Each structure stands twice: as structure tokens, then as C-alpha cells.
Amino acid sequence: MKPNSQIPLWTIGAPIFAAALLATAALAPGFAHGGVFVACVAVGVAASVFAAVHHAELVAFRIGEPFGTLVLALAVTLIEVALIVSLMVAGGEEALGLARDTVFAAVMIILNGIIGLCLLVGGVLHREQSFSLDGVSASLVALGAIVIMTLVFPNYTVSVPGPFYSPSQLMLIALVTVVVYGTFIFTQTVGNRGWFLHGEGEDVGHGGARPSNATTASGALLLLMCLAAVVLLAKQLAPSLEAMVFKLGAPNALVGVIIAAIVLLPEGLAALKAARSNRLQTSLNLALGSALASIGLTIPAVSCVSLYMHLHLMLGIDSRSSVLLLLSLFVASLALRTGRTIILHGVVLLVIFVVYLFTTVVP
Numbered sequence: 330m331k332p333n334s335q336i337p338l339w340t341i342g343a344p345i346f347a348a349a350l351l352a353t354a355a356l357a358p359g360f361a362h363g364g365v366f367v368a369c370v371a372v373g374v375a376a377s378v379f380a381a382v383h384h385a386e387l388v389a390f391r392i393g394e395p396f397g398t399l400v401l402a403l404a405v406t407l408i409e410v411a412l413i414v415s416l417m418v419a420g421g422e423e424a425l426g427l428a429r430d431t432v433f434a435a436v437m438i439i440l441n442g443i444i445g446l447c448l449l450v451g452g453v454l455h456r457e458q459s460f461s462l463d464g465v466s467a468s469l470v471a472l473g474a475i476v477i478m479t480l481v482f483p484n485y486t487v488s489v490p491g492p493f494y495s496p497s498q499l500m501l502i503a504l505v506t507v508v509v510y511g512t513f514i515f516t517q518t519v520g521n522r523g524w525f526l527h528g529e530g531e532d533v534g535h536g537g538a539r540p541s542n543a544t545t546a547s548g549a550l551l552l553l554m555c556l557a558a559v560v561l562l563a564k565q566l567a568p569s570l571e572a573m574v575f576k577l578g579a580p581n582a583l584v585g586v587i588i589a590a591i592v593l594l595p596e597g598l599a600a601l602k603a604a605r606s607n608r609l610q611t612s613l614n615l616a617l618g619s620a621l622a623s624i625g626l627t628i629p630a631v632s633c634v635s636l637y638m639h640l641h642l643m644l645g646i647d648s649r650s651s652v653l654l655l656l657s658l659f660v661a662s663l664a665l666r667t668g669r670t671i672i673l674h675g676v677v678l679l680v681i682f683v684v685y686l687f688t689t690v691v692p
Contacts, residue, residue: 336544336548336551337383339376340379340380340383340384342376343376343379343555343558344380344554344555344558346373346376347373347376347377347562348558350373351558351562351565353366354565362568362569367569370562370565371566373558373562374559374562374566374591377555377556377558377559378559378591378595378598379598380555381552381555381556381559381595382595382599382602384548384552384555385552385595385599386602387544387548388545388548388552390539391539391540391548392545399514399517399518399618400549400552402596402615402618402619402621402622403622403626404552405556405593405595405622406619406626407626408553408557408560409435409560409592409623409627410626410627410630410631413427413428413431413627413630413631414630425635425641425642425643426643428627428628428644429480429492429643429646430582430585431588432627433480433650434582434585434586434590435589435592435619435623436472436476436480436620436623436624436657437653437654437682437685438586438589438590438593438597438682439593439596439616439619439620440616440657440658440661440678441657441661441682441685442679442682443596443597443619444600444612444616444661444675444678445676445677445678445679445681445682446601446604446675446679447601447603447604447609447612447613447675448609448664448671448674448678449672449675449676450604450605450675451604451605451607451670451675452670452671452672452674452675453672454607455607456671457669458604458607458609458669458670459609459668459670460610460613460665460668460669460670461524461525461668462665462666463524464517464610464614465613467513467516467517467521468618468621469617469658469661469662469665471509471512471513471625472621473658473662475506475510475621475624475625475628476624476654476658478502478505479624479628479644480644480650480651480654481645481646481654481655483645484645484646484651486498489641491645492643492645493641493644494642494644496636502628502632503629503633504629506628507625507629509625510621510626513625517614517618525610526610556595559595563588566588566591570587577690579690580689580690580692582689583689583690586686586689596615596616596619599615600613600616603615609670613665628644649688649692653681653688656681657678657681657685660677664678
């Protein structure tokens with residue numbers, strides 16, 4: 330798909346509409362709880378998501394791979410980190426598990442939901458798809474190490490009881506997380522850039538002239554505005570979602586899953602488009618890169634905030650979640666071990682995702 334060299338008006342109107350909704354919620358809080366307003370917020374989220382995908386494709390087309398796939402992942406993650414930190418500052422002790430729940434949901438959605446759907450759709454349309462085994466292996470090595478150290482290992486340390494790190498341990502984990510993620514970015518963009526291209530080149534699947542610098546800059550700015558709109562509108566939807574979840578009798582963790590899914594929707598749509606176009610390498614770059622950015626930037630940021638505010642950051646997940654996380658990493662590693670994928674791989678990952686969603690509602 331070739332991004333239009335001109336920016337469509339609807340992609341400009343989406344963040345403006347979102348800003349109007351946010352202004353209405355701030356100036357007229359009573360009106361913000363009405364059903365009509367909630368419906369408008371849902372429309373604003375959807376419009377902002379599709380606009381974000383359009384602008385991300387435009388920027389990625391201009392700067393080429395693998396840098397293009399970093400744009401959406403880093404933009405979403407930076408805004409996600411800002412949202413989590415702001416909620417932690419406002420919530421104090423009550424928000425200690427927010428970062429953990431958000432990161433865990435993001436990893437499970439990406440590893441099983443997004444990748445599984447991309448493999449399934451790509452397999453149905455193209456029977457078999459190939460990718461760079463070296464690049465995906467590097468991504469999984471970094472992701473596996475960070476995920477286990479941040480979400481599982483805290484349950485087994487003894488300096489502080491419970492799923493917590495001591496302050497010195499938390500400082501170390503934050504540091505090594507930054508080191509691993511930074512090394513991965515260097516590997517992807519400089520050290521072994523070819524591993525993440527797999528012969529697709531910088532213009533595969535795109536014809537015509539690249540967008541101008543002015544158009545690209547405008548697209549990048551609008552991308553950030555759209556992503557901010559998605560996150561802030563998702564936060565605006567949270568009370569309504571909480572009320573819905575309460576009426577259903579489901580655990581509060583379901584709200585975090587829904588919010589994470591909304592925030593990750595732009596990346597998921599972009600990855601799915603690439604898979605449909607038989608560019609599985611781009612799909613995996615987006616998905617695994619997003620998972621690494623989500624945990625590689627969020628954990629250090631919230632660790633610094635918790636240390637500064639003298640809060641005990643809850644990181645360890647429970648045994649049920651640990652089993653599902655380890656199963657997800659194991660199956661994803663097996664499915665992506667040969668450099669070729671088939672429908673079966675996507676189906677198995679999606680089955681694990683369904684089990685994760687169901688056990689979130691029915692623990």
C-alpha cells in the first residue's frame with residue numbers, strides 16, 4: 330500500500346475531534362457521563378486509531394525499514410509510559426500494580442493476539458510466509474530476558490517479601506532493562522540492520538515517490554497527536570468500562586486488558602496490514618519491537634518514579650499468569666524457530682490468547 334503523498338483531511342480532523350471531546354469533559358464533567366458522550370468518545374478513539382495508522386505508514390515509508398517500524402512502537406510506548414506515570418503519581422499506593430498489569434497485558438496481547446492473528450491471516454492468504462530468523466531470534470532473546478526479570482523473578486527474591494524488589498534490586502533491574510533494550514535498538518538499526526529486512530528493502534510494497542520532508546514532518550506531528558488522543562480518550566472511557574465490568578461481575582484486571590488493547594490497536598492494525606501484504610518481517614518487527622519498547626521503557630520509568638516517591642512497586646505476577654507467560658514465550662519461540670510460518674502457528678497462539686482472556690474474566 331502506498332501512503333497518499335497528501336494528508337487526508339479526516340486524519341487531521343480525528344485529533345481535533347478528540348481534543349474537542351477532552352475539552353468538553355474538562356469543562357462539563359456532568360455531561361461526560363452521558364451515554365451519547367461515551368459513544369462519541371468511542372468514535373473518537375476509532376478515528377484516532379485509523380488516523381494514527383495512516384500517519385505511521387507515511388512516516389515509515391519516508392524513512393524506510395527498520396527505522397519505520399520503530400516510529401509507531403516508540404511513539405505509543407512513550408505516551409503509554411506518560412499515562413502510567415501520571416496515574417501512579419495520582420493514585421499513590423493504590424496504583425502500585427498498574428504498571429505490572431499494563432505491561433503484562435501488552436506482552437500477552439502482542440505475543441499471542443497480534444502475532445497469532447498476523448500468522449493466521451498471512452497463512453490463509455499466502456499459505457506459507459518467511460522472515461529473517463536472525464532478527465526474530467534477537468528480538469525474542471531480548472524480550473524473554475526482560476520479561477522474566479521484571480515480571481517473574483520478583484516472586485523469588487527474598488530481600489523483600491512478596492512480589493517486590495528491594496530498592497537496590499529495583500535500581501539494578503531498571504538499569505539492565507535499559508541496557509538490554511538499548512542494545513537491541515542498536516542491533517536493529519545499526520549493528521545488524523540487515524537481519525530485520527529479510528530482502529524486503531526499504532520500498533517493498535510501496536510504489537511511487539516518497540513523501541516530502543514537510544509532509545513527513547506533518548505526518549509525524551499528527552501521529553503523536555493521534556496517539557495522545559487514543560491514550561487520553563481511553564483514559565476517559567475507563568470509568569464507563571469499569572462500570573460495565575462491575576455489572577458483568579468480572580475482575581478489575583479486565584479493564585487493564587481493554588485499555589491496553591485500545592492503546593495497542595494502531596500497532597496491531599499496522600502489523601496486520603503488513604502480514605496481508607506478505608511482509609511478515611515488517612509485522613514481526615512491529616509486534617516484537619512494540620513488546621520490547623513497552624516493557625523496556627515502562628519498567629525503568631515507573632521504577633524511577635517509585636524510588637523517588639518511596640513507593641513499593643509491585644512487579645511480580647501470580648503463578649497462573651506466570652505459566653501462561655512462559656507458555657507464550659515457549660510456543661512463540663517454537664513457531665518462529667525456522668524462519669517460516671504456517672496457519673497452525675497462528676491458530677495455536679490465538680488459542681493461548683483466548684485462554685488468557687477467558688481466565689482473566691474467570692480466574
